[in-house]
Amino acid sequence: MNAPAPAPRTRPDAATIAGLTEALRAVLGDRVTESRAVREQHANQLTWAPCEPPDLVVFPHTTAEVQAVVRACAERDVPIVPYGVGTSLEGHVNAPFGGVSIDTGAMNRVRAVNADDLDCTVEAGVTRRALNAYLRDTGLFFPIDPGADATIGGMAATRASGTNAVRYGTMKDAVLALTAVMPNGDIVTTARRARKSSAGYDLTRLLVGSEGTLGIITEVTLRLHGIPEAISAGICPFPSIKAACDATILTIQSGIPVARIELLDEVQVAACNRYSKLTLPETPLLLVEFHGTDAGAREQAERFGEIAAELGGGPFDWATGADARARLWQARHDVYWAAVALRPGPTIKNMSTDVCVPISRLAECVEATKRDIAATGLTAPIAGHVGDGNFHTLPLVDADSPEEMSAVAGFLDRLVARALDLGGTCTGEHGIGQKKMRFMESEHGPEALGLMRTLKRAIDPRNLMNPGKLIP
Amino acid sequence: MNAPAPAPRTRPDAATIAGLTEALRAVLGDRVTESRAVREQHANQLTWAPCEPPDLVVFPHTTAEVQAVVRACAERDVPIVPYGVGTSLEGHVNAPFGGVSIDTGAMNRVRAVNADDLDCTVEAGVTRRALNAYLRDTGLFFPIDPGADATIGGMAATRASGTNAVRYGTMKDAVLALTAVMPNGDIVTTARRARKSSAGYDLTRLLVGSEGTLGIITEVTLRLHGIPEAISAGICPFPSIKAACDATILTIQSGIPVARIELLDEVQVAACNRYSKLTLPETPLLLVEFHGTDAGAREQAERFGEIAAELGGGPFDWATGADARARLWQARHDVYWAAVALRPGPTIKNMSTDVCVPISRLAECVEATKRDIAATGLTAPIAGHVGDGNFHTLPLVDADSPEEMSAVAGFLDRLVARALDLGGTCTGEHGIGQKKMRFMESEHGPEALGLMRTLKRAIDPRNLMNPGKLIP
Numbered sequence: 001m002n003a004p005a006p007a008p009r010t011r012p013d014a015a016t017i018a019g020l021t022e023a024l025r026a027v028l029g030d031r032v033t034e035s036r037a038v039r040e041q042h043a044n045q046l047t048w049a050p051c052e053p054p055d056l057v058v059f060p061h062t063t064a065e066v067q068a069v070v071r072a073c074a075e076r077d078v079p080i081v082p083y084g085v086g087t088s089l090e091g092h093v094n095a096p097f098g099g100v101s102i103d104t105g106a107m108n109r110v111r112a113v114n115a116d117d118l119d120c121t122v123e124a125g126v127t128r129r130a131l132n133a134y135l136r137d138t139g140l141f142f143p144i145d146p147g148a149d150a151t152i153g154g155m156a157a158t159r160a161s162g163t164n165a166v167r168y169g170t171m172k173d174a175v176l177a178l179t180a181v182m183p184n185g186d187i188v189t190t191a192r193r194a195r196k197s198s199a200g201y202d203l204t205r206l207l208v209g210s211e212g213t214l215g216i217i218t219e220v221t222l223r224l225h226g227i228p229e230a231i232s233a234g235i236c237p238f239p240s241i242k243a244a245c246d247a248t249i250l251t252i253q254s255g256i257p258v259a260r261i262e263l264l265d266e267v268q269v270a271a272c273n274r275y276s277k278l279t280l281p282e283t284p285l286l287l288v289e290f291h292g293t294d295a296g297a298r299e300q301a302e303r304f305g306e307i308a309a310e311l312g313g314g315p316f317d318w319a320t321g322a323d324a325r326a327r328l329w330q331a332r333h334d335v336y337w338a339a340v341a342l343r344p345g346p347t348i349k350n351m352s353t354d355v356c357v358p359i360s361r362l363a364e365c366v367e368a369t370k371r372d373i374a375a376t377g378l379t380a381p382i383a384g385h386v387g388d389g390n391f392h393t394l395p396l397v398d399a400d401s402p403e404e405m406s407a408v409a410g411f412l413d414r415l416v417a418r419a420l421d422l423g424g425t426c427t428g429e430h431g432i433g434q435k436k437m438r439f440m441e442s443e444h445g446p447e448a449l450g451l452m453r454t455l456k457r458a459i460d461p462r463n464l465m466n467p468g469k470l471i472p
Numbered sequence: 473m474n475a476p477a478p479a480p481r482t483r484p485d486a487a488t489i490a491g492l493t494e495a496l497r498a499v500l501g502d503r504v505t506e507s508r509a510v511r512e513q514h515a516n517q518l519t520w521a522p523c524e525p526p527d528l529v530v531f532p533h534t535t536a537e538v539q540a541v542v543r544a545c546a547e548r549d550v551p552i553v554p555y556g557v558g559t560s561l562e563g564h565v566n567a568p569f570g571g572v573s574i575d576t577g578a579m580n581r582v583r584a585v586n587a588d589d590l591d592c593t594v595e596a597g598v599t600r601r602a603l604n605a606y607l608r609d610t611g612l613f614f615p616i617d618p619g620a621d622a623t624i625g626g627m628a629a630t631r632a633s634g635t636n637a638v639r640y641g642t643m644k645d646a647v648l649a650l651t652a653v654m655p656n657g658d659i660v661t662t663a664r665r666a667r668k669s670s671a672g673y674d675l676t677r678l679l680v681g682s683e684g685t686l687g688i689i690t691e692v693t694l695r696l697h698g699i700p701e702a703i704s705a706g707i708c709p710f711p712s713i714k715a716a717c718d719a720t721i722l723t724i725q726s727g728i729p730v731a732r733i734e735l736l737d738e739v740q741v742a743a744c745n746r747y748s749k750l751t752l753p754e755t756p757l758l759l760v761e762f763h764g765t766d767a768g769a770r771e772q773a774e775r776f777g778e779i780a781a782e783l784g785g786g787p788f789d790w791a792t793g794a795d796a797r798a799r800l801w802q803a804r805h806d807v808y809w810a811a812v813a814l815r816p817g818p819t820i821k822n823m824s825t826d827v828c829v830p831i832s833r834l835a836e837c838v839e840a841t842k843r844d845i846a847a848t849g850l851t852a853p854i855a856g857h858v859g860d861g862n863f864h865t866l867p868l869v870d871a872d873s874p875e876e877m878s879a880v881a882g883f884l885d886r887l888v889a890r891a892l893d894l895g896g897t898c899t900g901e902h903g904i905g906q907k908k909m910r911f912m913e914s915e916h917g918p919e920a921l922g923l924m925r926t927l928k929r930a931i932d933p934r935n936l937m938n939p940g941k942l943i944p
Contacts, residue, residue: 114830114832115725116721116725116830116831116832117830117831117832117861118724118725119830139725158670159668159669159670159674160670161668165668169645170668172668172674172677173641173645182919182923186919186922186923187919188919188920188923189917189919189920190920191897192892192895192896192897192915193830193895193896194828194829194830194860194861194862194891194895194896194897194900195828195830195831195860195861195862196631196633196637196642196644196828196860196862196897196900196901197631197828197897197899197900198630198631198632198681198897198899198900198901198902198903198904199897199898199899199903199904199908199911199912199915199916200681200904200912200915200916200921200924200942200943201678201681201682201686201924201927201942202631202644202674202677202678202680202681203920203923203924205644205674205677205678206673206674206677206678206927208674209670209672209673209674210673214673225727226724226725226726226727227727228727229727249588252590252698253587253588253590253611253698254698255697255698255699255700255701255763255764257729291727292727292768293768293771293775295767295768295771296764296765296767296768296771299765299767299768303765356666356667356668356669357666358586358588358589358591358665358666358667359588359589359667360586360588360589388666388667388668389589389666389667390666390667390668419666420664423664423665423666424664424665424666425663425664425666425668425669425670425671426671427669427670427671428666428668428669428670429668429670430670431670431671432670432671432672436671439671440671440672443664443671443672444671444672445661447654447658447659447660447661448660448661448662448675449672450658451654451658451660451675451931452672452673452675454930454931455673455678455927455930455931456673457930458926458927458929458930459923459926459927470672470673471672
């Protein structure tokens with residue numbers, strides 16, 4: 001049975017926005033702006049999605065202020081779009097129906113660090129790097145690291161992950177509880193600080209990954225981890241994508257608690273060499289990292305080296321010093337900009353996207369994708385969090401060329417179809433946003449999508465929250 | 473804003489049940505029973521909750537048969553109660569409004585094991601021990617171990633955990649995807665086999681812990697883990713609950729990836745000595761286990777020993793042999809029956825229950841609870857998964873004594889109030905069922921409970937699924 005799609009949306013008229021602006025100024029003073037430049041900054045800037053600015057941008061300081069904004073918008077039937085730092089790659093921050101962008105950037109206080117419990121509570125606008133800087137003296141760290149320095153609220157809303165997810169999990173695992181303002185104006189705190197609970201529906205996980213379509217996340221309680229005593233890390237070349245993927249599977253099956261295991265294909269390695277002035281061998285590489293005691297981190301690296309050698313990989317160079325590691329991970333962290341630099345130009349856009357498959361099917365999926373890239377004539381490096389079966393590709397296309405835009409759209413369709421055929425998902429960590437809505441039904445089927453629609457209709461009957469995203 | 477409670481429920485009349493019986497026999501043949509003994513077996517048997525039998529018990533073999541049962545019940549407005557093996561401690565399997573108990577016990581096939589991906593798909597009626605027996609030759613295991621040999625479906629429905637949760641997580645973490653029959657008859661599969669996904673609402677976690685109130689789980693895809701190369705385990709006495717809890721905190725903060733860390737109080741130790749014919753020192757004990765390489769498991773045990781000694785604990789006796797470990801864990805696994813044996817008698821019931829608090833508050837919570845037990849004059853041993861801040865107590869009361877029943881009810885109220893005051897939850901792993909519904913509003917607050925009610929109303933508008941549970 002198909003549940004109805006979200007309620008139809010229209011764009012508010014000028015008089016409504018004028019009235020709303022006045023009402024919001026009464027609460028937020030000059031933290032309400034109609035400036036065109038600011039509104040454009042608060043819509044998609046990074047990728048091939050168009051830029052669709054909101055009518056207003058507001059900068060609340062507290063959950064109560066967010067509640068006041070939501071109530072004022074709900075009264076006037078005006079859409080609400082949450083905004084962290086705008087690093088979404090799938091059009092999440094666009095305002096296709098106008099409305100108000102809620103910029104949580106000023107909600108950047110760390111409210112509590114409970115070192116004994118390995119948790120902390122932060123406002124939604126704290127970025128992951130700011131949090132780790134704040135934690136520096138506690139011996140604790142927050143492991144989730146999407147490429148960008150995203151906000152914790154945005155990371156929770158998109159169920160983000162990154163290079164450490166193979167060991168430390170994703171935002172689904174990292175969030176103990178959160179506070180959100182719901183479409184009816186309720187402030188809901190989803191759970192307490194206990195590490196586990198069986199007390200009712202998992203409201204935390206209902207909101208994690210909901211992309212602002214069910215409520216606006218304003219505070220997040222996160223699990224933290226002890227900074228490991230020792231870290232070893234290294235780079236290992238492989239003769240093929242398949243050999244690198246097989247080494248990954250064997251590493252995980254052997255119970256080696258690898259903290260990071262990242263694949264770069266030879267196109268991405270060449271891009272990194274050029275951009276970051278490195279001299280890495282231009283062949284598929286695994287970048288790995290191990291956390292443990294001195295002896296443990298060393299033992300893990302040695303075992304990984306043996307596995308790599310069995311599969312024709314190597315030499316595996318590894319080190320435990322912080323400087324050598326920093327150099328090593330620089331290449332990984334610069335992947336996005338290195339890839340973008342492969343094809344400069346004012347009309348060149350990237351279509352950075354990701355899929356995720358069971359790791360047994362990863363080599364097959366990456367290799368078929370590389371053949372498709374070649375056949376389609378695209379420039380598109382590949383990098384992946386291969387311990388999770390998750391990889392990214394970043395085709396660079398000329399937005400002024402209808403042929404290129406059509407070719408890349410066809411490539412994306414085939415990439416997703418391939419991932420789904422192999423038991424995977426259309427996105428491992430970037431989310432659905434606007435650009436992947438068309439895959440929701442083929443991924444989930446009409447019944448599961450119907451259930452998602454039922455949830456959206458029940459919680460946000462008027463489709464106020466981030467309309468035009470996630471649920472087609 | 474308060475959402476309305478679940479739709480009111482009435483008990484179906486005899487004619488309705490007679491018509492339903494006929495309809496179900498057309499689908500299931502003799503796998504439909506009205507036998508009083510079987511119906512009573514399918515209601516609460518284990519604890520102080522009354523036994524409230526269903527009108528019928530059915531034994532489907534497939535998801536399609538469960539769907540046929542749900543449709544037949546929905547047509548006639550008859551309640552549906554899912555049943556695994558009936559090890560719930562909070563009245564989950566009772567049928568306070570009669571209706572049909574769906575026994576998933578015959579749905580006990582392992583449908584697929586994907587060793588390379590460390591996952592498997594099983595029918596809901598597979599028990600955790602049967603699954604591990606099936607996996608024995610694969611080098612993989614399924615870590616979640618509530619005391620009872622529960623079914624995977626029941627464990628998913630109650631968000632179960634157990635002794636390994638501190639390292640391997642709970643059912644929230646173990647379930648990759650599941651299939652459920654929803655109140656409208658839809659068969660929903662919540663996710664694919666990819667290890668992570670950002671594609672839409674987390675339907676998996678919506679159903680995990682929903683206690684059969686949103687849908688009937690029929691299949692589950694689980695994460696598995698490689699059997700560790702080496703295991704070390706041991707028992708360590710402590711001078712006080714506080715010292716044992718502090719050792720736990722320090723162990724976890726130090727990044728020692730302890731696989732199990734279990735507390736027994738001196739009352740529970742004495743019960744275990746008597747029941748399992750052991751000679752453990754009758755003082756607070758930690759039972760610990762470490763998983764890793766040979767060197768790693770040894771190193772972890774040595775470091776734990778140092779931490780224990782710092783806090784006045786010890787001697788820490790540990791071993792790596794399988795036999796010695798089996799003896800050690802026997803005591804832990806017999807905790808429930810050892811406790812029950814403390815006060816035998818036909819009218820004696822146990823009120824086994826659990827709470828969970830941030831680990832920094834655990835010693836305080838356990839010590840206050842022990843004082844309360846003494847002041848209330850209860851026999852009530854304590855055992856806990858202290859790495860999670862979760863502990864159990866098992867007061868033994870004479871169900872024929874109104875004074876004792878009233879005293880234990882007061883004790884439970886104070887236990888939960890204490891856990892909530894300390895930032896905890898009214899249940900870490902047993903669930904809400906019938907007996908903890910009265911704590912839902914004080915734990916979650918009216919807004920979050922209102923959101924749960926909105927979900928229940930949207931998905932199960934007629935309150936067909938396990939009525940009288942979870943949502944007050």
